Amino acid sequence: MEKKSEELLGVLSAFVDNFPISHLEELLKASSKTADEKEAELERYRTIEADIERLRDAFRRYEEQLRPEIEKSLNCFSVLLQNGPERRDALIRQYAVVLARAAEINCLDEEMLTLAGDICKRITVPKNLPAFKGSFGPPSESEWPRFGLKDIFDDKQADAQRFWNSSFQLVLPDIEAATLALKEKKERLDSIVKAMGECVELLTLMSRIMGIVVAL
Amino acid sequence: MRVVMQVRSRKYTLLLLLLITLSDGCTSAKEYATLAGTGSTYAGAVAALADNASTARIESSSYMLLQQRDEFIVSHHRASQDSSLSSLLERANDKDHAYLELNQQTRDVAMHLQDYFNALQALAASSAPSDIGTKTGSIITQLNQAIKAADGSFVLPASSGSKVVSPALRHLSEAMLRHELTDRKTTILFALGILNKLTSTIRSSIDVDVSQSRALRDELFMEIPYTNPESGDLKSIGDKERWIALRQKHLQASSEDVNLNQLIAAADKSNANFRKLFDRMTSDSKGGVSVAELDSLVSDVNVLSGLLKTFR
Numbered sequence: 342m343e344k345k346s347e348e349l350l351g352v353l354s355a356f357v358d359n360f361p362i363s364h365l366e367e368l369l370k371a372s373s374k375t376a377d378e379k380e381a382e383l384e385r386y387r388t389i390e391a392d393i394e395r396l397r398d399a400f401r402r403y404e405e406q407l408r409p410e411i412e413k414s415l416n417c418f419s420v421l422l423q424n425g426p427e428r429r430d431a432l433i434r435q436y437a438v439v440l441a442r443a444a445e446i447n448c449l450d451e452e453m454l455t456l457a458g459d460i461c462k463r464i465t466v467p468k469n470l471p472a473f474k475g476s477f478g479p480p481s482e483s484e485w486p487r488f489g490l491k492d493i494f495d496d497k498q499a500d501a502q503r504f505w506n507s508s509f510q511l512v513l514p515d516i517e518a519a520t521l522a523l524k525e526k527k528e529r530l531d532s533i534v535k536a537m538g539e540c541v542e543l544l545t546l547m548s549r550i551m552g553i554v555v556a557l
Numbered sequence: 558m559r560v561v562m563q564v565r566s567r568k569y570t571l572l573l574l575l576l577i578t579l580s581d582g583c584t585s586a587k588e589y590a591t592l593a594g595t596g597s598t599y600a601g602a603v604a605a606l607a608d609n610a611s612t613a614r615i616e617s618s619s620y621m622l623l624q625q626r627d628e629f630i631v632s633h634h635r636a637s638q639d640s641s642l643s644s645l646l647e648r649a650n651d652k653d654h655a656y657l658e659l660n661q662q663t664r665d666v667a668m669h670l671q672d673y674f675n676a677l678q679a680l681a682a683s684s685a686p687s688d689i690g691t692k693t694g695s696i697i698t699q700l701n702q703a704i705k706a707a708d709g710s711f712v713l714p715a716s717s718g719s720k721v722v723s724p725a726l727r728h729l730s731e732a733m734l735r736h737e738l739t740d741r742k743t744t745i746l747f748a749l750g751i752l753n754k755l756t757s758t759i760r761s762s763i764d765v766d767v768s769q770s771r772a773l774r775d776e777l778f779m780e781i782p783y784t785n786p787e788s789g790d791l792k793s794i795g796d797k798e799r800w801i802a803l804r805q806k807h808l809q810a811s812s813e814d815v816n817l818n819q820l821i822a823a824a825d826k827s828n829a830n831f832r833k834l835f836d837r838m839t840s841d842s843k844g845g846v847s848v849a850e851l852d853s854l855v856s857d858v859n860v861l862s863g864l865l866k867t868f869r
Contacts, residue, residue, distance in 0.1 A: 360743060451757065458765045465772035482628070488621055491769065495652075498762045499659055505754045506662045509669070512751075515744045516673050523676035523737065527683055 354397065357390055360511065368514050382514055389511055396449070403447045414442040415456045422463055426475025433480050436464075440486070443493045448500035461491045586681050589734045591851050592838060593678035598858045599827050600671035603752050605865045606824065607660040607667065610759045610766075614656050617766035618649050620773035627777065663755050670748050681734050738839045746832065753828045760821050767817060771807075779803045816864065823861035830854050 365386055369379040418439045421432045439460070446453045464470065467479040467487060479485070626642060738745070782790030782800060790796055834854055838846050 360747070451761075455761060458761055461765050462768040462772075465769050466776050488625075491621075491765070494765060495656075495762070498758055499656060502659050502663060502755060502758045502762075505751050505758065506659070506666055509666045509748065509751050512744045512748050513669060515741070516669050516748060519737070519741050519744070520669075520673045520676045523673070523680050526733065527676070527680045531683070 411442045432472045448497045590681035596674035600667045604664045604667040607663040613766040617770045
């Protein structure tokens with residue numbers, strides 16, 4: 342369990358360890374940002390750093406306590422989905438459990454979200470499910486919120502995407518500084534070549550006058 | 558004579574650099590340019606994937622709204638329909654709008670990384686090092702001739718200056734590129750890791766949205782009009798032709814799945830291979846990366862890029 346949380350948040354933790362705030366301070370010192378903008382960048386770094394730490398603790402607790410129950414409810418539901426009308430009531434009851442459990446999925450738990458996503462795909466049209474092919478037909482919206490799981494899935498995915506988008510802010514100053522530096526290096530190389538071209542013309546003239554070449 | 562010694566000393570330095578170049582066996586500027594170009598294409602593909610996710614979501618939620626509207630009309634009185642349907646549409650619009658903004662942010666993330674790789678590629682592919690080599694070579698030749706004219710004992714080297722200077726400067730340029738990537742390795746690998754997580758999240762959303770769109774489209778426009786004679790559909794020739802087209806789309810849905818699965822596989826493969834080669838090209842080991850491996854990476858990323866263009 343412990344290992345899994347480290348695996349999921351490893352990329353973030355490793356980066357924060359390798360990219361200390363002092364490195365960001367150096368980058369900001371060299372940048373043309375205003376004092377307020379620099380402070381905002383540093384504040385953002387501190388916030389993300391604290392978020393990662395909180396997330397690491399929360400994920401550890403999640404894996405130990407919630408995750409096994411979530412996994413069990415989703416797997417049980419997946420099996421019930423294959424059953425016929427004789428399990429209609431059990432399927433409806435389990436869907437209510439799944440909705441409650443899915444709301445507890447950690448947005449960075451890709452495995453559980455994939456499982457929930459697969460179920461979403463299978464239940465889009467309830468009347469096509471074997472359990473609802475009998476005389477009672479599909480359940481009402483109050484018994485079976487048709488897009489309930491899809492809504493939860495979308496929200497969780499959006500949370501994950503938001504998290505990764507904001508994580509990129511950690512490296513944004515470095516990427517921007519590097520891009521600028523590379524463009525400057527290219528300009529410098531180009532200007533050297535240009536200067537060399539002019540030098541060659543000048544030296545061609547100068548080489549004809551020996552005294553000047555020796556003086557070089 | 559002092560000048561002659563200085564020129565000779567400079568030549569020895571250049572020769573030494575040449576020897577280092579030949580003995581080092583490190584990645585060439587051309588290979589760095591290829592890696593940077595591939596990185597740029599990959600980041601562009603992730604940006605395009607975010608656009609695709611937005612399109613897939615709007616389509617999926619539109620079918621959902623139509624389905625909910627149909628059910629609502631059947632089960633509610635006219636008086637309560639207008640305001641309820643309005644709020645349903647409003648809620649869906651707000652949610653989709655937020656999702657589009659999120660994808661725009663992901664797009665920005667990918668574009669920042671693309672800018673970096675573009676700048677790296679421009680530097681790596683710059684003709685400057687070879688131009689400097691040619692031009693400084695020309696200067697040295699002219700200087701040698703001038704010095705020989707002044708001092709008959711000076712022996713002109715057999716090779717021209719450009720053959721020495723050009724590889725030496727190229728070596729310096731490659732060292733500069735290698736230094737840039739090695740220095741920035743943690744940042745770039747982290748950024749690629751984030752891009753990988755974003756790709757994974759987005760493609761998973763696309764997968765569910767595409768599946769929902771297909772299921773609802775078939776239910777609303779293919780199945781119900783056919784099985785429910787009271788629906789009022791399938792009366793005109795045009796209705797029937799449209800129905801046949803939808804049925805064809807429904808029965809050929811497996812090709813949509815194949816495209817999506819190919820897209821998912823290509824995204825995974827591109828990211829994994831790019832990170833692997835990037836890691837190796839910036840590592841301290843002397844293993845290096847073969848041209849075939851780089852070609853294979855370029856091909857992977859091009860497949861991803863091509864699939865994205867034809868996906869929607």
